[in-house]
Amino acid sequence: MADEISDAIIRVRDITVQFGKTRVLDGLNLDVKRGEILGFVGPSGAGKSVLTRTIIGLVPKIAGRIEVFGIDLDAASSAERRGVERRWGILFQQGALFSSLTVRQNIQFPVREYLKVSQRLLDEIMIAKLGMVGLRPDVADRYPSELSGGMIKRVALARALALDPELVFLDEPTSGLDPIGAGDFDELVRTLQRTLGLTVFMVTHDLDSLYTACDRIAVLGNGKIIAAGSIADMQASQHPWLRQYFHGKRARAVMG
Amino acid sequence: MNGNPTLERIARSNGLALCAAGPWTARFAPVLERMVADAEKLGGTRPNIFIDVSQVSKLDTFGAWLIERLRRSLTQGGIEAQIAGLSANYSSLVDEVRRVKAEPIVETDRVTITGMLEQVGRSVAGIGGTLIGLIDMLGAVLAATGHVIIRPRGFRLTSTIHHLEQVCWRAVPIVVLITFLIGCIISQQGIFHFRKFGADIFVVDMLGVLVLREIGVLLVAIMVAGRSGSAYTAELGSMKMREEIDALRTMGFDPIEVLILPRMLALVLALPILAFLGAMAALYGGGLVAWLYGGVEPEAFLLRLRDAISIDHFVVGIIKAPVMAAVIGIVACVEGLAVQGSAESLGQHTTSSVVKGIFFVIVMDGVFAIFFASIGM
Numbered sequence: 001m002a003d004e005i006s007d008a009i010i011r012v013r014d015i016t017v018q019f020g021k022t023r024v025l026d027g028l029n030l031d032v033k034r035g036e037i038l039g040f041v042g043p044s045g046a047g048k049s050v051l052t053r054t055i056i057g058l059v060p061k062i063a064g065r066i067e068v069f070g071i072d073l074d075a076a077s078s079a080e081r082r083g084v085e086r087r088w089g090i091l092f093q094q095g096a097l098f099s100s101l102t103v104r105q106n107i108q109f110p111v112r113e114y115l116k117v118s119q120r121l122l123d124e125i126m127i128a129k130l131g132m133v134g135l136r137p138d139v140a141d142r143y144p145s146e147l148s149g150g151m152i153k154r155v156a157l158a159r160a161l162a163l164d165p166e167l168v169f170l171d172e173p174t175s176g177l178d179p180i181g182a183g184d185f186d187e188l189v190r191t192l193q194r195t196l197g198l199t200v201f202m203v204t205h206d207l208d209s210l211y212t213a214c215d216r217i218a219v220l221g222n223g224k225i226i227a228a229g230s231i232a233d234m235q236a237s238q239h240p241w242l243r244q245y246f247h248g249k250r251a252r253a254v255m256g
Numbered sequence: 257m258n259g260n261p262t263l264e265r266i267a268r269s270n271g272l273a274l275c276a277a278g279p280w281t282a283r284f285a286p287v288l289e290r291m292v293a294d295a296e297k298l299g300g301t302r303p304n305i306f307i308d309v310s311q312v313s314k315l316d317t318f319g320a321w322l323i324e325r326l327r328r329s330l331t332q333g334g335i336e337a338q339i340a341g342l343s344a345n346y347s348s349l350v351d352e353v354r355r356v357k358a359e360p361i362v363e364t365d366r367v368t369i370t371g372m373l374e375q376v377g378r379s380v381a382g383i384g385g386t387l388i389g390l391i392d393m394l395g396a397v398l399a400a401t402g403h404v405i406i407r408p409r410g411f412r413l414t415s416t417i418h419h420l421e422q423v424c425w426r427a428v429p430i431v432v433l434i435t436f437l438i439g440c441i442i443s444q445q446g447i448f449h450f451r452k453f454g455a456d457i458f459v460v461d462m463l464g465v466l467v468l469r470e471i472g473v474l475l476v477a478i479m480v481a482g483r484s485g486s487a488y489t490a491e492l493g494s495m496k497m498r499e500e501i502d503a504l505r506t507m508g509f510d511p512i513e514v515l516i517l518p519r520m521l522a523l524v525l526a527l528p529i530l531a532f533l534g535a536m537a538a539l540y541g542g543g544l545v546a547w548l549y550g551g552v553e554p555e556a557f558l559l560r561l562r563d564a565i566s567i568d569h570f571v572v573g574i575i576k577a578p579v580m581a582a583v584i585g586i587v588a589c590v591e592g593l594a595v596q597g598s599a600e601s602l603g604q605h606t607t608s609s610v611v612k613g614i615f616f617v618i619v620m621d622g623v624f625a626i627f628f629a630s631i632g633m
Binding site: 099111115116118121124125131132146195197 | 282289318348352596
């Protein structure tokens with residue numbers, strides 16, 4: 001990944017993250033292009049979620065530089081940082097909906113905090129977002145504990161999209177969904193990327209998602225990016241883990 | 257970004273054009289909403305109004321929806337207002353918001369007097385439910401104890417020891433410190449007031465009886481309710497939230513036996529020990545103050561203490577401890593299992609665990625006072 005991509009929306013350079021004595025990420029470099037859906041794969045426990053959390057600033061790094069929208073997050077003032085945070089949306093693995101707020105309040109929460117708009121517009125935007133993620137308006141007054149797993153994911157995505165971000169992080173969006181639901185979700189991400197011009201950073205284990213939704217795939221191993229490129233590049237790779245991943249029993253099933 | 261978004265009214269040959277320009281995005285939503293609200297007033301005043309969006313540099317859901325909202329309010333009398341100059345990039349977004357149903361029904365709970373009275377009524381009626389819940393839990397715990405006695409292999413020794421460490425061993429420093437200070441204060445106040453009558457030495461009687469019979473155990477029970485009762489509720493509550501308790505049940509384990517019995521037992525064993533340590537610390541603190549502040553020599557203090565108190569005082573105090581522990585434990589476990597799905601509910605039940613725990617401890621103390629008075633102890 002030495003070649004510079006000029007329109008990178010996320011630029012990660014020489015990131016090192018360590019928990020105690022275990023080094024999870026070791027001098028990792030990664031670029032995410034504007035407008036693409038990047039699928040991020042790797043063995044369980046390789047540090048995919050750690051990288052996501054490092055980029056969004058939830059995990060401290062011991063070395064390296066992260067630029068999002070061309071702003072160096074370490075050098076940014078708190079106002080600049082808030083500006084960046086307003087332009088990205090994050091879907092956590094478990095949804096991370098606020099359990100004491102209704103669906104309506106969950107989706108409106110970021111909008112209410114950042115924009116001074118009328119309750120009417122808040123409600124209308126909330127309904128529009130629910131529609132975009134394929135939910136009917138009548139779930140608006142339910143609490144997260146009254147939703148199914150798939151609905152939680154969808155509401156969480158609606159919340160991540162509430163402020164119309166340019167960049168969305170999805171941490172295993174299809175895990176825990178049935179295959180049809182997962183397929184719908186991939187389709188949904190594709191549609192949203194087209195309509196809203198989103199850039200999507202998607203951590204996933206789902207081969208179907210990689211085939212149907214992603215423009216480019218990056219593979220994490222031993223704390224570094226071991227490969228990045230299109231699905232065809234991945235299939236052609238001779239790396240043992242990649243060979244197993246893309247030519248294993250499940251991969252053959254997906255490819256038909 | 258090319259400046260601010262605008263919405264100009266331009267008269268054209270084919271009617272009035274509302275020309276939207278600039279970035280119509282979330283950032284400008286407050287401005288956009290005001291402009292759209294102004295333009296909406298034009299609805300019905302002129303026959304041919306259309307919205308020209310060809311100059312819009314950037315559009316997101318907010319902008320698209322506001323344009324759609326404008327279009328709907330201009331659509332009157334069967335003549336649909338048109339959107340012109342929509343670029344292909346944004347047409348799918350506009351189609352998306354077009355599917356949004358108009359005016360969501362907003363339901364708000366209004367505060368009314370009848371509503372408030374209803375709330376009060378429900379709370380009062382709920383007291384009965386609370387008592388039944390507590391008795392239910394007491395029964396379940398006793399049944400589980402019976403089970404364990406019949407089948408001792410089901411007893412969780414490791415878990416019990418672990419909880420004993422949490423609620424007893426780790427509580428010792430704070431319990432000893434607080435009771436020591438309370439002993440000091442009682443002694444100081446006693447000496448200060450008794451001195452007026454030249455009755456300094458009677459502070460020993462007061463301290464001995466008060467600490468051993470009442471304050472020692474009551475204070476420790478209140479501290480345990482705040483410290484361990486709340487912890488039990490929070491632990492069980494978050495296990496309930498994550499369906500861990502359901503998981504146990506489906507594996508064929510009784511949550512009462514696995515989770516609650518070890519906790520109850522640990523608490524019932526811990527409270528007498530803590531009450532004893534607390535009473536000793538309070539007597540020590542009181543004696544120290546009596547010596548340094550009141551000039552009562554330690555030998556005189558001990559002699560007087562031996563005369564003033566009998567073993568009855570100590571027994572009365574210590575007998576209350578396990579009962580109070582059981583009350584605290586049962587309240588904490590009932591509240592823990594009553595937690596619903598939200599973080600707010602966890603907070604509410606933890607609060608009410610401590611409040612109810614302390615309340616029942618004081619009620620029990622009163623019941624014991626009547627009982628011991630009537631049997632002459």
